Amino acid sequence: MLHDTIAAISTAIGEAAISVVRVSGPQALSVAQTVFQAAKPLTELKPRQAYLVNALDSDGGRLDQGLLLLFRAPASYTGEDVVEFHGHGGLLVTQKLLESLLAAGARSAEPGEFTQRAFLNGKMDLTQAEAVMDLIHAQSTLALKAAHEQLGGAIGKEAAALREELLPVLAHVEAYIDFPEEDISPDTGAALVAKMDLVLARTRRLIDTSEQGRILRHGARTVICGEPNVGKSSLLNLLLGFERAIVSPTAGTTRDTIEEIIQVHGIPLRLVDTAGLRASTDDIERVGIERTQRELERADLILEVVDGSLPPASSQRVALPPEVESRRILILNKADQGQHPGWKDGVALSCLDNTGVEALRDAIRAVIMSAGTLQADHPIAINARHKACFDRIAIQVQAARTALMDGAAPEYVALDLREALQSLGEVVGIVDVEQILDVIFSSFCIGK
Numbered sequence: 234m235l236h237d238t239i240a241a242i243s244t245a246i247g248e249a250a251i252s253v254v255r256v257s258g259p260q261a262l263s264v265a266q267t268v269f270q271a272a273k274p275l276t277e278l279k280p281r282q283a284y285l286v287n288a289l290d291s292d293g294g295r296l297d298q299g300l301l302l303l304f305r306a307p308a309s310y311t312g313e314d315v316v317e318f319h320g321h322g323g324l325l326v327t328q329k330l331l332e333s334l335l336a337a338g339a340r341s342a343e344p345g346e347f348t349q350r351a352f353l354n355g356k357m358d359l360t361q362a363e364a365v366m367d368l369i370h371a372q373s374t375l376a377l378k379a380a381h382e383q384l385g386g387a388i389g390k391e392a393a394a395l396r397e398e399l400l401p402v403l404a405h406v407e408a409y410i411d412f413p414e415e416d417i418s419p420d421t422g423a424a425l426v427a428k429m430d431l432v433l434a435r436t437r438r439l440i441d442t443s444e445q446g447r448i449l450r451h452g453a454r455t456v457i458c459g460e461p462n463v464g465k466s467s468l469l470n471l472l473l474g475f476e477r478a479i480v481s482p483t484a485g486t487t488r489d490t491i492e493e494i495i496q497v498h499g500i501p502l503r504l505v506d507t508a509g510l511r512a513s514t515d516d517i518e519r520v521g522i523e524r525t526q527r528e529l530e531r532a533d534l535i536l537e538v539v540d541g542s543l544p545p546a547s548s549q550r551v552a553l554p555p556e557v558e559s560r561r562i563l564i565l566n567k568a569d570q571g572q573h574p575g576w577k578d579g580v581a582l583s584c585l586d587n588t589g590v591e592a593l594r595d596a597i598r599a600v601i602m603s604a605g606t607l608q609a610d611h612p613i614a615i616n617a618r619h620k621a622c623f624d625r626i627a628i629q630v631q632a633a634r635t636a637l638m639d640g641a642a643p644e645y646v647a648l649d650l651r652e653a654l655q656s657l658g659e660v661v662g663i664v665d666v667e668q669i670l671d672v673i674f675s676s677f678c679i680g681k
């Protein structure tokens with residue numbers, strides 16, 4: 234079990250109005266007793282009630298005055314005794330407070346260790362612990378919604394439901410192991426196959442949400458491309474709302490790709506501004522252009538910018554493979570200079586006077602939504618770790634199904650089913666998690 238007591242600064246490091254330092258573990262109250270001066274011994278204070286106390290530094294000198302909040306195990310975030318101090322948000326005062334708690338016997342918490350303890354103490358399953366970080370990292374409304382859903386246990390419930398479907402199948406098959414003289418009858422076999430098919434369909438539906446998960450967690454890969462000088466960097470700056478990329482009348486200004494995350498109608502986009510596409514003899518520019526080509530191949534969305542005031546010419550257009558055509562939006566920039574009548578479609582826009590941006594946002598949403606990967610009404614979005622587990626589950630259930638259909642011995646069918654159940658346990662962290670815990674929690678913030 235967890236015998237030591239951990240402490241960390243749980244708010245961002247920097248000057249702020251308030252900062253929170255927290256302690257969790259069996260000695261949380263005794264450690265805090267050394268550091269905080271309250272009217273009564275901490276054990277006599279009411280849990281979950283704020284008290285104004287003095288905080289002392291490690292030499293016993295006055296350090297800060299702030300609010301103390303305590304939680305008694307198991308009714309806390311971590312499931313352990315927890316003491317929080319909400320002090321003045323100064324860099325030095327907060328750091329000294331942590332040192333004082335460490336001197337009083339707490340150990341510095343590792344990244345994610347509070348949430349890891351919440352998981353280890355059964356306060357949440359592994360998918361919920363992961364959702365805590367998704368929630369903190371969310372950069373769009375839809376990502377936030379999916380994180381809330383997962384934090385509420387949506388993926389854990391799906392895993393539990395699949396387990397409930399699979400367990401009776403396994404029990405049934407195992408019953409035949411004990412009676413080797415009896416074969417599984419065709420009727421029973423068909424019923425078991427039907428149940429496995431249900432599990433397979435449900436598993437595949439979950440796997441299908443991993444693309445949505447990728448977009449919500451990392452943003453839809455959006456490439457701004459076009460000839461030099463058409464206004465690609467101006468468009469990036471316009472969508473971002475600040476001057477991120479250098480804009481200049483010199484063609485070939487942008488050489489390297491520039492990436493930023495923005496939100497359009499609740500959808501996160503990882504926006505990539507690229508080097509203008511043209512035949513170039515400049516080595517550096519050529520590398521930039523090759524990079525653009527690679528980005529185009531893996532893009533979820535392509536914003537192709539042309540100067541709409543000029544007549545359409547093939548040199549203006551970016552040659553794209555047909556399969557990405559449905560993901561392209563043609564943007565006729567420089568609408569302030571008038572639109573050449575030769576352009577038949579496209580979204581007219583002016584980076585100079587800000588017109589056409591709303592139409593572009595709508596077009597972006599339409600393209601992303603029509604790809605079918607994002608579903609606003611289906612906020613479940615599994616991550617790469619979940620996908621690896623569900624992929625295995627699908628393979629294992631499929632193998633059990635094939636074995637059963639082929640009349641294999643029930644032992645073999647049972648083996649595959651047990652593996653599938655094992656993988657289901659991994660999703661929520663019931664089994665086999667020791668090695669993955671460090672990987673998951675090390676990506677957390679300290680103090681979370």
Ligand SMILES: Nc1nc2c(c(=O)[nH]1)N(C=O)[C@@H](CNc1ccc(C(=O)N[C@@H](CCC(=O)O)C(=O)O)cc1)CN2
Pocket residue numbers: 253304307308309310317356681
């Ligand atoms: N000050 C502060 N704010 C915070 C947190 C925190 O730890 N401290 N949280 C964390 O990072 C989040 C809130 N999450 C929390 C989740 C459960 C419990 C808790 O005390 N659970 C008990 C009692 C539940 C109840 O009374 O309904 C339990 O689960 O038994 C506390 C915070 C965000 N805001």
Ligand SMILES: Nc1nc2c(ncn2[C@@H]2O[C@H](COP(=O)(O)OP(=O)(O)OP(=O)(O)O)[C@@H](O)[C@H]2O)c(=O)[nH]1
Pocket residue numbers: 460461462463464465466467468479480481482483484485486487488507508509510566567568569570582583584585586
């Ligand atoms: N009139 C007008 N000028 C624009 C508009 N958008 C951009 N420009 C100008 O066009 C020039 C090129 O803009 P950039 O955004 O640097 O173009 P780019 O496509 O990123 O160019 P490269 O990085 O060289 O490929 C600059 O002088 C901009 O001020 C617009 O909507 N109207």
Ligand SMILES: [Mg+2]
Pocket residue numbers: 465466467478479480486487506507
């Ligand atoms: Mg540029």
